[in-house]
Amino acid sequence: MAIAYLTRRVGFSAAHRYHRPDWSAERNRHVFGACNNPAGHGHNYVLDVTVCAPIAADTGFSVDLGSLDAILEEEVKGPLDHQHINHAIAEFADGGLIPTCENVVAWIWARIVGRMPDGVALHRLRLHEDDRLSVDYFGGGREPVCND
Amino acid sequence: MAIAYLTRRVGFSAAHRYHRPDWSAERNRHVFGACNNPAGHGHNYVLDVTVCAPIAADTGFSVDLGSLDAILEEEVKGPLDHQHINHAIAEFADGGLIPTCENVVAWIWARIVGRMPDGVALHRLRLHEDDRLSVDYFGGGREPVCND
Amino acid sequence: MAIAYLTRRVGFSAAHRYHRPDWSAERNRHVFGACNNPAGHGHNYVLDVTVCAPIAADTGFSVDLGSLDAILEEEVKGPLDHQHINHAIAEFADGGLIPTCENVVAWIWARIVGRMPDGVALHRLRLHEDDRLSVDYFGGGREPVCND
Amino acid sequence: MAIAYLTRRVGFSAAHRYHRPDWSAERNRHVFGACNNPAGHGHNYVLDVTVCAPIAADTGFSVDLGSLDAILEEEVKGPLDHQHINHAIAEFADGGLIPTCENVVAWIWARIVGRMPDGVALHRLRLHEDDRLSVDYFGGGREPVCND
Amino acid sequence: MAIAYLTRRVGFSAAHRYHRPDWSAERNRHVFGACNNPAGHGHNYVLDVTVCAPIAADTGFSVDLGSLDAILEEEVKGPLDHQHINHAIAEFADGGLIPTCENVVAWIWARIVGRMPDGVALHRLRLHEDDRLSVDYFGGGREPVCND
Amino acid sequence: MAIAYLTRRVGFSAAHRYHRPDWSAERNRHVFGACNNPAGHGHNYVLDVTVCAPIAADTGFSVDLGSLDAILEEEVKGPLDHQHINHAIAEFADGGLIPTCENVVAWIWARIVGRMPDGVALHRLRLHEDDRLSVDYFGGGREPVCND
Numbered sequence: 036m037a038i039a040y041l042t043r044r045v046g047f048s049a050a051h052r053y054h055r056p057d058w059s060a061e062r063n064r065h066v067f068g069a070c071n072n073p074a075g076h077g078h079n080y081v082l083d084v085t086v087c088a089p090i091a092a093d094t095g096f097s098v099d100l101g102s103l104d105a106i107l108e109e110e111v112k113g114p115l116d117h118q119h120i121n122h123a124i125a126e127f128a129d130g131g132l133i134p135t136c137e138n139v140v141a142w143i144w145a146r147i148v149g150r151m152p153d154g155v156a157l158h159r160l161r162l163h164e165d166d167r168l169s170v171d172y173f174g175g176g177r178e179p180v181c182n183d
Numbered sequence: 184m185a186i187a188y189l190t191r192r193v194g195f196s197a198a199h200r201y202h203r204p205d206w207s208a209e210r211n212r213h214v215f216g217a218c219n220n221p222a223g224h225g226h227n228y229v230l231d232v233t234v235c236a237p238i239a240a241d242t243g244f245s246v247d248l249g250s251l252d253a254i255l256e257e258e259v260k261g262p263l264d265h266q267h268i269n270h271a272i273a274e275f276a277d278g279g280l281i282p283t284c285e286n287v288v289a290w291i292w293a294r295i296v297g298r299m300p301d302g303v304a305l306h307r308l309r310l311h312e313d314d315r316l317s318v319d320y321f322g323g324g325r326e327p328v329c330n331d
Numbered sequence: 332m333a334i335a336y337l338t339r340r341v342g343f344s345a346a347h348r349y350h351r352p353d354w355s356a357e358r359n360r361h362v363f364g365a366c367n368n369p370a371g372h373g374h375n376y377v378l379d380v381t382v383c384a385p386i387a388a389d390t391g392f393s394v395d396l397g398s399l400d401a402i403l404e405e406e407v408k409g410p411l412d413h414q415h416i417n418h419a420i421a422e423f424a425d426g427g428l429i430p431t432c433e434n435v436v437a438w439i440w441a442r443i444v445g446r447m448p449d450g451v452a453l454h455r456l457r458l459h460e461d462d463r464l465s466v467d468y469f470g471g472g473r474e475p476v477c478n479d
Numbered sequence: 480m481a482i483a484y485l486t487r488r489v490g491f492s493a494a495h496r497y498h499r500p501d502w503s504a505e506r507n508r509h510v511f512g513a514c515n516n517p518a519g520h521g522h523n524y525v526l527d528v529t530v531c532a533p534i535a536a537d538t539g540f541s542v543d544l545g546s547l548d549a550i551l552e553e554e555v556k557g558p559l560d561h562q563h564i565n566h567a568i569a570e571f572a573d574g575g576l577i578p579t580c581e582n583v584v585a586w587i588w589a590r591i592v593g594r595m596p597d598g599v600a601l602h603r604l605r606l607h608e609d610d611r612l613s614v615d616y617f618g619g620g621r622e623p624v625c626n627d
Numbered sequence: 628m629a630i631a632y633l634t635r636r637v638g639f640s641a642a643h644r645y646h647r648p649d650w651s652a653e654r655n656r657h658v659f660g661a662c663n664n665p666a667g668h669g670h671n672y673v674l675d676v677t678v679c680a681p682i683a684a685d686t687g688f689s690v691d692l693g694s695l696d697a698i699l700e701e702e703v704k705g706p707l708d709h710q711h712i713n714h715a716i717a718e719f720a721d722g723g724l725i726p727t728c729e730n731v732v733a734w735i736w737a738r739i740v741g742r743m744p745d746g747v748a749l750h751r752l753r754l755h756e757d758d759r760l761s762v763d764y765f766g767g768g769r770e771p772v773c774n775d
Numbered sequence: 776m777a778i779a780y781l782t783r784r785v786g787f788s789a790a791h792r793y794h795r796p797d798w799s800a801e802r803n804r805h806v807f808g809a810c811n812n813p814a815g816h817g818h819n820y821v822l823d824v825t826v827c828a829p830i831a832a833d834t835g836f837s838v839d840l841g842s843l844d845a846i847l848e849e850e851v852k853g854p855l856d857h858q859h860i861n862h863a864i865a866e867f868a869d870g871g872l873i874p875t876c877e878n879v880v881a882w883i884w885a886r887i888v889g890r891m892p893d894g895v896a897l898h899r900l901r902l903h904e905d906d907r908l909s910v911d912y913f914g915g916g917r918e919p920v921c922n923d
Contacts, residue, residue, distance in 0.1 A: 194461075194462075196372050196373060196374055196461065197372050197373060198346035198370065198371050198372050198373035198415065199373075217412070217413035218413065220413055220414060220415070220419075221415075221418070222346065222370075222371070222414075222415030222417070222418035222419070223346050223370070223371070223373070223415055224344050224345050224346050224373055224412075224413040224414055224415060225344060225345060225346035225347075225371070225372055225373005225374055225375075225415075226344055226373055226374065226375050227373075227374050227375045227461045227462070264365070264372075265364075265365035265366065265368055265372040266368055266370075266372055267346065267368070267369075267370030267371055267372060267373075269370070270369070270370035271368075271370070313342075313344065313375045314342075314375070
């Protein structure tokens with residue numbers, strides 16, 4: 036069966052701050068710059084979710100979009116949209132992970148990779164923080180083989 | 184010789200409908216939702232055509248754009264632009280393939296892969312149905328090796 | 332009180348066809364070109380709705396977005412999204428109005444102008460058919476005075 | 480002399496929260512929804528600054544872009560980029576103005592209108608909060624006459 | 628009859644340079660900066676042409692797009708696309724007008740305003756030099772009254 | 776450690792011309808078309824720089840953006856922005872390389888690949904000449920293995 040790579044885009048608006056309590060104020064400012072400002076700042080994040088699956092002969096679908104959208108609503112928009120990531124997500128709380136684009140996209144991967152429908156492989160996540168910065172993530176390794 | 188991957192973008196406006204005559208009206212509605220509406224709906228499709236080829240020493244070209252544009256005009260814009268896909272393309276007629284983004288991009292691949300100029304390999308097609316949905320296609324398999 | 336002009340964007344995917352049954356096939360083809368193809372074609376329409384209102388001192392709002400979104404969902408997305416305009420909308424049925432960008436935006440204006448919340452004036456509609464064509468509409472006249 | 484309307488775009492990433500301490504938690508939640516979440520959320524704001532001026536015969540400029548950019552850097556990007564508006568800007572502190580798109584654009588207008596170079600009139604500010612929402616502001620009134 | 632404002636977008640790629648032979652090298656560099664570099668630089672210009680006209684009852688058109696496109700091809704793309712403006716256009720030759728965004732859009736206005744079809748008024752030209760700079764032009768005055 | 780692919784976007788406006796002095800005027804015109812016009816034309820180039828690196832545990836960074844931006848400013852924007860490539864860059868001088876999108880992106884690769892910070896691999900360059908044409912480059916071969 037022919038394989039297709041479908042990409043669904045979803046957005047969320049969130050705030051974040053970069054800060055390590057085990058570092059001095061000077062070191063935080065030096066390494067994180069304006070991203071260390073105490074109350075944080077924010078972005079209109081855009082996430083591109085690419086899944087890889089064979090095209091079903093009867094429907095012409097590689098994945099059921101209704102199912103995929105429901106997962107993204109529950110696991111991505113629900114917890115992240117209109118939130119301050121450091122305050123809303125336990126892993127990014129003070130002393131935890133820094134909510135960089137890299138860490139946020141890896142967090143989303145871990146959250147949704149096990150929820151893909153049967154026969155559908157999560158292939159790539161691309162998280163855009165703004166028009167000039169994005170991060171691609173393939174589960175932490177290089178571009179994986181699609182299990183077809 | 185150095186290899187480059189050149190991407191050319193072309194657009195077409197078309198209508199489509201999802202419907203299987205061998206299914207009940209209820210099942211069509213359940214699986215295809217609003218895409219099953221009888222007269223169809225439409226999109227401004229955007230197709231990104233990526234070819235892979237060595238860069239010619241004399242011209243600095245990987246592919247002659249005039250030739251590539253002529254193929255895309257003849258094989259993509261000609262048959263699809265300002266058309267209703269189910270009515271204009273035999274393979275998508277009633278009882279045939281469902282004109283999903285996956286099936287349309289595979290149809291385009293089959294149509295143009297044999298027409299590439301000498302030394303130019305069709306690498307990837309990416310078809311955008313709208314700003315939130317696109318499908319990548321590599322001939323039905325995974326990302327192929329470019330014959331350089 | 333200070334006046335603001337707020338613009339909300341909403342999209343819908345629809346098909347349409349240009350055809351006058353009182354004209355010959357030749358004249359239809361001559362005037363309407365490929366837009367006269369029998370089964371129609373389609374677009375991802377984008378509508379920018381601009382309202383004009385004073386900024387409320389307590390909320391900082393010129394209009395309640397929840398209310399505006401509900402109106403646009405009911406009056407624009409509901410009747411038009413995933414539809415063939417000639418078949419779904421009585422005014423654009425065979426022998427009626429031609430569903431050009433001009434006529435569609437005027438139809439939307441008539442549908443929503445009377446539903447604006449108190450103190451909010453519908454100022455302008457801008458309907459984009461694709462990336463190269465849009466139409467602004469101010470109720471059929473020139474840019475109106477906002478009643479503030 | 481011929482008049483031109485030049486528009487310069489500048490962006491800033493910021494967080495904000497909607498909350499009135501003189502309202503109950505229930506009322507704040509009812510009116511402001513997810514925008515009332517305690518730590519706030521954020522956006523990649525985009526500001527379009529339109530100025531109106533005669534075109535100088537010797538340079539072909541309506542405004543010196545270097546001067547305009549310096550004003551926008553100092554008055555817009557400086558105070559707002561990578562900041563939480565409620566915490567960084569006194570007028571939007573707790574109990575003050577709600578940092579809606581309307582109030583933020585009016586605040587920017589007041590800050591820059593007096594700084595325009597001689598012969599250059601600030602004509603319009605358009606602030607985009609995201610791809611679906613923007614607000615135009617003409618100093619609180621309707622579109623003003625350009626003093627040429 | 629109802630009035631519509633239709634906008635057509637057309638692009639052209641061109642080079643330009645800012646330089647006054649009657650100024651010293653120092654003054655040219657001081658006023659024009661990097662735009663004074665001898666061989667020039669370039670842009671993908673985007674022009675939005677807005678016309679104002681009543682909507683025809685029989686066609687639903689405010690303007691015949693085929694006619695408008697032919698004018699823009701002949702008067703805009705023809706002379707400007709893939710050209711160096713200072714070398715290709717007499718008015719912008721050495722010692723003439725500086726090819727700023729303001730002067731180029733005014734030059735286009737003068738070229739096309741007399742070619743509008745009967746009943747169609749040229750309302751506004753908006754020329755984008757890049758994503759951060761555009762100029763609106765209404766014939767050199769303020770927004771004109773549409774003759775309907 | 777988990778690997779991320781970060782993409783940074785940077786733009787530059789430049790002019791270029793395609794011409795081989797060892798070819799006749801006729802052959803230059805036949806092969807290069809309007810790109811052979813003597814004084815050249817120009818584009819707003821957009822470059823996407825993708826690097827591949829492990830995500831650092833303490834900062835959540837795959838690469839320090841400040842360092843990457845400094846390299847791109849020095850090696851890309853500095854030599855190319857507001858320049859005519861044939862005149863400003865020795866390799867593209869008359870009789871040298873033709874400044875096609877393929878040759879320009881390969882030139883940029885050679886210039887920056889040796890300047891990546893420790894542990895960061897240059898993965899891909901994507902150079903957009905306009906909205907319809909881009910070229911991906913992986914150092915002249917196919918997509919390389921990231922040395923992590």
